[in-house]
Structures are given as C-alpha cells and as structure tokens.
Amino acid sequence: MIRVLLADDQRLVRAGVRMLCSAAKDISVVGEAGNGLEAVRLAERERPDVVMMDLRMPGMDGIAATKRILAMQPAVRVVALTTFDDDDHLYPALAAGACGFLVKDCEPDELTAGIRRAFAGDSPFSPPVMRRLVSRALAKAPALPEVTAREREVLALVGAGLSNGEIASRLYVGVTTVKTHIANLLSKTGCPNRIRLAVLATQAGLVPPNLA
Incomplete structure (x- = not known):
C-alpha cells in the first residue's frame, strides 16, 4: 500500500484527491495538511511514501515544506501538485527536491499514475511541463x-x-x-x-x- 500525504490549503482540492486515491486499491491517504508547516509535522509523524504538495500555501509554502521534509526523510517522494505550471514554480520545486510536477487539471488517471510512478522511483511530469524542461x-x-x-x-x-x-x-x-x-x-x-x-x-x- 502506498502511503500518501496531501498538502493543499484548499479543502475541496484535498477532498477531490482523497476521493481519487480511495478508489485505488493500492493507495492510502494517511494525512491532510492545509499549510506547509502542518505538512512537515504530519510527514514526520505519519512517514508517508509520497507527498502531494501544493506550492502556494499560507505561512510556510510548499517549496520550504519540501526542503524541510526531505531534510528529515530523504526517501520520501514529493510531487508538486499545483495550478501553476510556469517556470517561477517549476524550477524552485525541482531545486527543493520534488521528484515530479503535476498540474491540478490533469486527468484523474494521470494523478494516480503519478503517485505510483513517484513511489516506484520514477519522475512524474505533466506532458507540457516535460516538453518545456527538455526543450530548455x-x-x-x-x-x-x-x-x-x-x-x-x-x-x-x-x-x-x-x-x-x-x-x-x-x-x-x-x-x-x-x-x-x-x-x-x-x-x-x-x-x-x-x-x-x-x-x-x-x-x-x-x-x-x-x-x-
């Protein structure tokens, strides 16, 4: 079972992702955080395999939270899940240690597949993001x-x-x-x-x- 932590300041987004994960037999949501600091605390307590991390959150943002989590637990796989796929969010997320980058309007199957890929050691990226990374x-x-x-x-x-x-x-x-x-x-x-x-x-x- 893949243990997943959701970090997003929007309850509706967390509810949607949780619903998708609950429909998958191999994915279990072990915690939800509404900001970066809460994500760090929950990651330390729950020891998730994968963290789905929003980048824009109040207080501690997703970039800082990613750095903190990976400093404590290097084996955790953090996937940025954000509305914004611009370079101002992409490159700081990668520099912080995120292993993948998915946009929130991706297909449901792409999101659950991204969780599985991250858990397996792959790097899940939304296709437009991957093309831009390669071309640049x-x-x-x-x-x-x-x-x-x-x-x-x-x-x-x-x-x-x-x-x-x-x-x-x-x-x-x-x-x-x-x-x-x-x-x-x-x-x-x-x-x-x-x-x-x-x-x-x-x-x-x-x-x-x-x-x-």
Whole structure:
C-alpha cells in the first residue's frame, strides 16, 4: 500500500484527491495538511511514501515544506501538485527536491499514475511541463558516452517519457533490470536525475518520432 500525504490549503482540492486515491486499491491517504508547516509535522509523524504538495500555501509554502521534509526523510517522494505550471514554480520545486510536477487539471488517471510512478522511483511530469524542461535544457545536455545497445534502448524509452514498468513491458525484462540500466546510465552520463537522461536522449536523437 502506498502511503500518501496531501498538502493543499484548499479543502475541496484535498477532498477531490482523497476521493481519487480511495478508489485505488493500492493507495492510502494517511494525512491532510492545509499549510506547509502542518505538512512537515504530519510527514514526520505519519512517514508517508509520497507527498502531494501544493506550492502556494499560507505561512510556510510548499517549496520550504519540501526542503524541510526531505531534510528529515530523504526517501520520501514529493510531487508538486499545483495550478501553476510556469517556470517561477517549476524550477524552485525541482531545486527543493520534488521528484515530479503535476498540474491540478490533469486527468484523474494521470494523478494516480503519478503517485505510483513517484513511489516506484520514477519522475512524474505533466506532458507540457516535460516538453518545456527538455526543450530548455537541450543546449546544456552532456554528450552521449559509450553505452551498451540495451542501455541505448532504455535511454530512448526514458526520453519518450515511459515509466520503469512500461519500459520493462516493452523490452520484456523485469523492472529491477530496468532500474539497474538506469542506474548505470546515470553513472556513465553524469546526469543527476531521470529528467536529464530524457534531455540527453532527445539531444542524441535516440527517441523515435512515434514515441516522442
């Protein structure tokens, strides 16, 4: 069971997300916070696997709360869930340690899938946000080093935005094997995270048009 903490100052939003989570057999909401400070306190008490974090909240905002939570519990996966997908919110959230960024008007299935992806170690991003990240970072992406044929396949699918489970299914291998390939790619390329791997795959022309 994936333990989720909801942090949003709007009760209606929290109620909506809770309802979506309650319909999923593998997701359980263990707490709700109306501001950043409350989110930090609940995270310390409830030890959630994933925190769905609004960025604009009274008192302590979501950026500061994300930093505090990850300082105490580095293994927690924080996903920014916000109305605003502009750079003024995106980059500070990523710098604070958020592993993903979803907008509140995303499809219900995208939200629950995002929780599962975060829990599995992936980085869930709304498609428009991912495209902007890739396009802006292309010029700064590192050169592609020597990798194996299988690692190139995995890298291309990471660039296409597929999750570990989707990559495993497409390549007929286990999820653990995919994670190993990604860890090797991070080490070989010097990329700090999955997003930079996606940028590198795009720059290197590894992503087929039908997958992009």
